[in-house]
Amino acid sequence: MTAAGRRTTARTRTLAVGALAAALITGLAGCSDSGKPTSSQGAPGAKEHPAAAPQNAVRLIGDGSTAFTGAQPNQPVWKKLKPGEQPPQFVVFSWDGAGEDSQKLFSHFRKVGQKYDATMTYFLSGVYLLPEEKRRLYDPPQHNAGSSEIGFNDTEGIRDTVRELRGAWQEGNEVGTHFNGHFCGPERGVGNWSVEDWKSEIRQAKSFVKNWKTNAGLTAEQALPFDYDKELVGARTPCLEGRENFVKAASELGFRYDTSGVNDQIWPEKDHGLWDLSMHLVPVPGRAFQTLAMDYNFMVNQSGTKTQGDPSMHEYWGDQMRDGLVQAFNRSYHGNRAPVIIGNHFESWNGGTYMRAIEETIATVCVQKDVKCVSFRQLADWLDAQDPAVIAKMRTLKVGEAPKGGWETFLASRPLTSSSPALKQAERP
Template sequence: MSAVSRRTLLTTAAGAAAGVAVAGCGADGGVKAEPPPRARKTGEKSGGSAHREPERMVTLIGDGSTADTGTQPNQPVVDRLEPGQAPPQFVIFSWDGAGEVGTGLFPRFLKLAADHGAHMTFFLSGLYLLPEAKKLSYNPPHGAPGASDIGYLADEHLKMTLDSIRHAWLDGHEIGTHFNGHFCTGPGSVARWTPADWQSEIDQAKRFVTSWKTTTGWYEHDPLPFDYERELVGGRTPCLLGQDNLLPTAKALGWRYDASSPGGNQTWPAKRDDIWDLPLQLIPFPGHRFEVLSMDYNMLANQSHSATSSDPRNYPYWRSQAAASYIAGFQRAYETNRAPLFIGNHFEQWNGGIYMDAVEEAFKHIASLGQKDVRLVSFRQFVDWLDAQDPAVLDRLRQLQVGEQPPGGWSEFLAPDPAAAGAGAGDTAPDPAPGTGGDPGTGTGTGGGTGGDTGISPALGTVGSTT
């Protein structure tokens, strides 16, 4: 492969990477071709977790770090709502950074998703594919060459990350971007970046992903099985900062969504500047009057004041509280307006790993319900579904507020006749949110919540990601 420097057509069993154990990719080919799985609706469970794809034609790209292997496998078919049909309940689990550092967390959640026929979004930090010895190749906007607030991976962990990214894409997951240096404070903060700064950052992130063989010298390793120029259609900024100036650049690049908004409610999303705006959301926080953003870091900020190693005696309660928060957010949406639920995480071990356990517990709870109208998908799969819908239907869905049931039921609310569907709209008061443990939605963080109220508001100041 070291002699390949342009798009070279090879005939090979690229499916070999799809059939290996979760811990990594095997070196041998030998994969028998099987018929593809039957077509499924967006997010429908596959019923299996180890499907092997038929042999594929592989076109290496550039130095062979990435490859065009054709259509991504294990993708569901997108359906369109029928008149009067209740919308599915979408749940999107996403991961910021998406690097494997030997803790086994990336493989752990790949297996969890595979066991339940689910898909997720992995926002890959470009620096996680750049060896530290070559860090001066990174020129952050308004920063010194090689500067980074998240550091660099050891070579061993870089290889593990490559294996997990390969596996994730072949399983049907999305590979987005978390950009590079993760600058949240100071004069070089992403909050101050211009559209041109974002363009530079994205160009570099893509270069690190598409030229890791050149920077590492590992030409004997398998390529990533996707064309990143086509794959990359969305991302999440560090600490949820800088979206306003990112959007013009994202639009020019043809991105389809952005998940960087500093916070939203559990309502149906809309577009900003022709790009789907998919924010983390305020969800019930049992034992408190205020609500919390749907991310592990915000659970941490409200429970241990951002300390990542606290008194272990608090861990059991905090773990169950975090899991109950995710589940309450799901239940509220599922029983009322069916707004999608967005959950953000990092591969971290804060406070003894309780947030990883909490998100797994919530995931298993949602998946165990066995409801055909509950779909665990990636952001890309979700916007595929949104783009397939009648815009008038989406407009109707956006009228529903947090915890509000459709007036007259779904069959009437989404009836084909808008006049009939609109009869009585707005006459029904929103139902109280289940499982909030208090008065939800105040966002003040100063009320008399029980169970150790931290007084931290789920506002912008507590939003962020530190991996």
Template sequence: MRDISRRGMLGLGVGTAAALGLAGCGTGGGSELSRPAGREEDGQVGDKHSVKPIGDGSTAYTGRQPHQPVEPVPLQPGETPPQFVIFSWDGAGEVGNGLFPRFLKLAEEHDAKMTFFLSGLYLLPEYKKPLYKPPNNAVGASDIGYLTDGHIKETLKYVRQAWLEGHEIGTHFNGHFCTGTGSVAKWTPAQWRSEIDQATSFVKEWRTNTGWTDLPSLPFDYDKELVGGRTPCLLGRNNLLPVARERGWRYDASSPGGRQRWPEKHLGVWDLPLQQIPFPGHRFEILSMDYNVMVNQSKYSTRAPSYNYPGWRTQATQSYLAGFRRAYETNRAPFFIGNHFEEWNGGIYMDAVEEALKGMAGQKDVRLVSFRQFVDWLDVQDPAVLARLRRLEVGQRPADGW
């Protein structure tokens, strides 16, 4: 989506002399079978509870979220762990390019669930931008663009649809500040509290802020739904984590430069980082995000000459699949892939994500889930079993079997 990550993620190639820059559920088998879909009729969704508006009616309690897996169970002795794959989306706004509905449709076709890290600012009309008071920045400032009224309405539509179809709604916070004195890297815990309060208020009060009364509520209690997020540019997490813990968040997906190993907790919060994955044709690895693939291919150009596109599309697809296979065939570490609803370089990275998902879906033991569903699974496992899994290095199979 436009300007979502011009100064976003770390585009690192392992072994290179310098970084290439700062920028910008499925349940594939096993015991995690999906519950029947909840009906939506006569004001009922989820578990058929009547809609109960929250606050100004921007959000509402509608019962248990539909299309969730059955309750997870601990691994049994000798049981092979599932291969979890989590596709996530930073910003999660629809700006008329059809990418949000495209990937909702793809998820439905392959019984996949995803995490959408919604930028709260995408539900705030630009003429109301004085309501946003970003830490260390001017009132109303933002390094990503405000959406048009029409695009806010589309975003509301697809966020609502995503939740009803079983996907998770997390947060990407608000203004996406990555450089200078106002960078999120310099925010204090108190400033993160302010940013989170504002991000959630823009979701919970979009009706008041827009004046629109003819659109349905978002069908969830965001205070309960929100259990994790990803910071802009993967910066500032050290001061965010204490705040995440005090708010009861269960995970953080902001750590840069993770490796394909089983995760652990920091300050009581699951650390679920983007990961270094193979980059075909090179000796270094890159982070598992569309922006980082683009940076390493085109050196920040989002409109490179089109003759590059076929080869780059193939390389991006193969990179994702190589990361998947390395985990799937060895230590079964969860695989995290980050994305943006962008059309960089002719949209080839969206094509690559789609082809990679198709190549993973349906394989034995593969679970395409949201971050929330994954931590649900982690939290019921025997700590000793998880500790044993964490001892496996990248690409290492258990010597004595599972």
């Protein structure tokens, strides 16, 4: 079996363990060159995208695996909302364990993003840049050196993944982290990790990105065009476990957001100084409950842990996910305008029906008026550019609730004071 096949098999096996019961009930268990301008160009509150750095600005870092190349191209520069101005409708599409394997889904969704003017967040698993023969360089917390539930990679897989990461960043997308070994479950999972364990895992994730040339013997390849110490500002934990201690560690290490929790569709707040950009609960059309806005959770509610269930149901299941995501989008778009947070995996579960569902969702929502399909980092930039009192006021709107009297009236009133309970809640440490 190829390294790509090992990765897919191991990752699927990990996802299946321990998540079925909770996901069947509520779907709360989580998982397991040059581009076109982003959708923010010409939008209210955004300026022209800065040009890419000139070639003479390139400065190699370390062994040349990464490099400083100047400001990332194709980034919006946000402005503060004016009094009475309606906020944009943000949508974030993100990918856990992003890597390019034989399915070529990374490269495919880069093209989708370009077609529909959408930037995304790719959460890289660090071990996808570590070759199998160097596996013992990974010393995971509470596990033996060289352990990983999703395997490692081979030279060609690393070369392909780096190519996609390079292009994705140059197009304006974000490279976050899904950490390394993807350990889940009550006994051996990341839910048992301490703050120091998380710091070790983060350091190692950075190290594999900063030393892939040396580790894989690919010294002639082009560098990744970013300084990962500065680029890495957010993450999603494996299986959405261990968030409490991860957020503490991430806060100390200068991260800006986390997306490892489960929220309703309301405006976000900060937790330990990080924006809590957790995924949302969304409708499951035809069912009496909601589930997490993620391909894995729809799958478990449809075919259980069978990643290739009844072929006659594949089309229906994909339509059900797409329609649920679009319904979630519409209740924000026509309601409180809370950002819509969606997570996915580069997998062909149930005949690839969830990949079709995501692509059709992107094609439906990202082209609509005032909609900005952005990365988590870009969303955090916009949130940081706003008056905290305005964010606090928007947080008072419930799921799907449009402001009475319209946005012009709702956000035209005098901002909340620093003593306001709502503002204090929005800025809790």
